[in-house]
Amino acid sequence: MNIGALINGLPGAVAQGLIWGIIAVGIYITYKILDIADLTVDGSLCTGGAVCIMMLLAGYGNTVSLIAALVAGMLTGVVTGFLNTAMGIPAILAGILTQLGLYSINLKIMENRANQPINANNYDLLVSLRNIKNVPFFENTIFIVMAITVVIVLLLYWFFGTEFGCTLRASGSNEAMCRAQGINVNLNRVVGLTISNGLVALAGGLLAQYQGFADVNMGRGAIVIGLAAVVIGDAIFGRLFNNFAFNLVAVSLGSIIYYLVLQVVIWRGLDAQMLKLLSAIIVAIFLAIPYVKNQYFKSVRNPKHHAEKGVKFNA
Amino acid sequence: MLEIRNVCKTFNPGTINEKVALDDLSLKLEEGDFVTVIGGNGAGKSTMLNAIAGVWKPDSGQILIDGIDVTKMPEHKRAKFLGRVFQDPMLGTAAKMQIEENLALAMRRGKIRSLKWFITKEERISYRQKLAALGLGLEDRLKTKIGLLSGGQRQALTLLMASLKTPKLLLLDEHTAALDPKTAAKVLEITDKIVKENKLTTLMITHNMNNAIAYGNRLIMLSEGKIILDIKGEEKQHLTVESLLAKFYEASGDSFADDSALLG
Numbered sequence: 001m002n003i004g005a006l007i008n009g010l011p012g013a014v015a016q017g018l019i020w021g022i023i024a025v026g027i028y029i030t031y032k033i034l035d036i037a038d039l040t041v042d043g044s045l046c047t048g049g050a051v052c053i054m055m056l057l058a059g060y061g062n063t064v065s066l067i068a069a070l071v072a073g074m075l076t077g078v079v080t081g082f083l084n085t086a087m088g089i090p091a092i093l094a095g096i097l098t099q100l101g102l103y104s105i106n107l108k109i110m111e112n113r114a115n116q117p118i119n120a121n122n123y124d125l126l127v128s129l130r131n132i133k134n135v136p137f138f139e140n141t142i143f144i145v146m147a148i149t150v151v152i153v154l155l156l157y158w159f160f161g162t163e164f165g166c167t168l169r170a171s172g173s174n175e176a177m178c179r180a181q182g183i184n185v186n187l188n189r190v191v192g193l194t195i196s197n198g199l200v201a202l203a204g205g206l207l208a209q210y211q212g213f214a215d216v217n218m219g220r221g222a223i224v225i226g227l228a229a230v231v232i233g234d235a236i237f238g239r240l241f242n243n244f245a246f247n248l249v250a251v252s253l254g255s256i257i258y259y260l261v262l263q264v265v266i267w268r269g270l271d272a273q274m275l276k277l278l279s280a281i282i283v284a285i286f287l288a289i290p291y292v293k294n295q296y297f298k299s300v301r302n303p304k305h306h307a308e309k310g311v312k313f314n315a
Numbered sequence: 316m317l318e319i320r321n322v323c324k325t326f327n328p329g330t331i332n333e334k335v336a337l338d339d340l341s342l343k344l345e346e347g348d349f350v351t352v353i354g355g356n357g358a359g360k361s362t363m364l365n366a367i368a369g370v371w372k373p374d375s376g377q378i379l380i381d382g383i384d385v386t387k388m389p390e391h392k393r394a395k396f397l398g399r400v401f402q403d404p405m406l407g408t409a410a411k412m413q414i415e416e417n418l419a420l421a422m423r424r425g426k427i428r429s430l431k432w433f434i435t436k437e438e439r440i441s442y443r444q445k446l447a448a449l450g451l452g453l454e455d456r457l458k459t460k461i462g463l464l465s466g467g468q469r470q471a472l473t474l475l476m477a478s479l480k481t482p483k484l485l486l487l488d489e490h491t492a493a494l495d496p497k498t499a500a501k502v503l504e505i506t507d508k509i510v511k512e513n514k515l516t517t518l519m520i521t522h523n524m525n526n527a528i529a530y531g532n533r534l535i536m537l538s539e540g541k542i543i544l545d546i547k548g549e550e551k552q553h554l555t556v557e558s559l560l561a562k563f564y565e566a567s568g569d570s571f572a573d574d575s576a577l578l579g
């Protein structure tokens with residue numbers, strides 16, 4: 001257990017954390033803004049990876065391949081949105097159905113193989129495991145993913161600040177109010193799921209390039225890792241930032257922290273097979289905190305509690 | 316203005332929980348009418364308002380607003396005609412959003428929501444004035460999250476939101492019932508002011524007979540999904556609790572009907 005090995009692993013952890021940060025931002029849109037747990041992501045992440053790698057292998061350029069991954073992911077979001085809003089299937093179940101269906105589709109995209117490698121020597125990859133050290137900074141994966149993240153955050157900041165974008169935030173906050181104000185909650189849900197899964201698939205494309213292969217199981221548990229990033233970011237930076245763009249940055253930072261912690265845990269010699277269990281426990285604890293606080297440690301001085309119960313002016 | 320033609324609604328048809336909530340109900344409002352609605356618990360008052368708002372489609376009958384048949388129009392499309400305030404103060408506003416964002420959402424009711432940046436400077440100035448007129452000290456708290464406000468403040472805001480974009484019809488469903496008496500009186504006062512200033516056609520459900528008598532130019536009473544009393548004009552002006560009770564006993568043909576059936 002020499003410290004050198006740990007330090008050596010850190011840039012990789014940051015790069016992975018950044019890529020997963022984009023996934024987490026996608027999950028933030030459904031989980032935090034629309035208030036639905038969308039399990040489509042476990043499938044759409046791989047869809048993005050598979051589409052990107054197969055396009056690259058077929059000779060398409062990086063930009064086209066990544067855009068194709070984004071669009072494919074958006075389509076998966078449309079499907080879940082359709083099942084949920086037009087067919088009346090609960091959001092969680094709609095996501096699971098799409099995810100399961102995608103398993104077959106992803107295999108078909110990868111021409112019936114569970115794993116499709118891509119050789120970084122023969123293809124011009126945007127991001128790669130090999131480009132995190134000893135390369136000019138503009139070729140450095142960390143820099144590139146950071147730049148992509150900034151662009152995504154700015155675009156989302158703009159979108160959710162528009163007349164239409166604001167109705168999406170309202171939909172997640174209070175549906176009855178939205179309908180009374182003439183907002184089409186169903187449409188908004190489909191739009192939110194579309195954007196979210198588009199981002200997840202785009203990140204899937206980046207992740208596949210980074211690790212050098214697309215794998216049919218690469219999205220397994222993505223929702224949990226994404227949620228971990230969201231809750232860690234919220235716990236650490238939630239009080240610091242009161243601005244939507246910074247909230248998204250916090251999610252990305254949460255993801256980086258998650259991967260750094262993971263790196264340390266692996267370095268300390270934890271059995272890698274236990275990682276998913278560990279992630280699940282971490283997320284379960286973080287998700288439980290607000291509830292447990294409310295149920296068992298209800299404080300009389302809690303101003304929010306007052307506001308919700310209070311019926312007096314200026315209480 | 317509003318016309319309800321023979322609307323029927325049965326919940327859970329064909330089950331043991333079958334409940335006829337609206338029984339061939341018809342009602343016609345004139346422009347500028349302020350109608351108070353009373354009736355016992357489960358009389359169908361909320362169901363009537365929900366039918367108008369389009370929460371679901373009636374089993375039969377028609378609903379017209381300003382001559383337009385809205386019977387098949389989904390709730391969010393119908394919203395352009397309607398201002399609504401609910402009994403639960405939590406329902407009318409989005410807790411996670413700021414005061415000004417809630418107002419701006421309401422300001423665009425019935426309009427296409429574009430990709431323009433949300434709140435303009437001029438808007439903010441007008442919101443400040445309108446909030447000041449509520450007299451609740453909210454004019455300096457445009458950026459405050461709604462979740463931090465009290466029930467009374469939220470209900471007053473919902474009223475303001477319902478009237479920001481002048482609706483053809485204002486629907487109030489026991490909107491003061493969840494408030495303490497003092498706050499309820501204040502919210503009612505704001506209601507009356509907003510209705511008068513904008514000359515709004517209004518349907519106000521209330522569980523308080525005195526309020527039903529004091530406000531509006533017409534009073535209707537529902538029982539078992541039907542209108543059993545309809546008092547307007549001169550008669551409404553001179554209405555007292557005693558005369559209303561007398562009319563109720565006469566209409567229901569049950570001189571010992573308990574008061575809870577009346578007051579809800």
Ligand SMILES: Nc1ncnc2c1ncn2[C@@H]1O[C@H](COP(=O)(O)OP(=O)(O)O)[C@@H](O)[C@H]1O
Nearest residue numbers: 326327334336355356357358359360361362363
């Ligand atoms: N969504 C619903 N599903 C089933 N029953 C309902 C529903 N809404 C109202 N009802 C029933 O219809 C009847 C009328 O309810 P409502 O209109 O809410 O009465 P109120 O006059 O007290 O507002 C009640 O018996 C109620 O239980």
Ligand SMILES: [Mg+2]
Nearest residue numbers: 360361362489
């Ligand atoms: Mg009711």
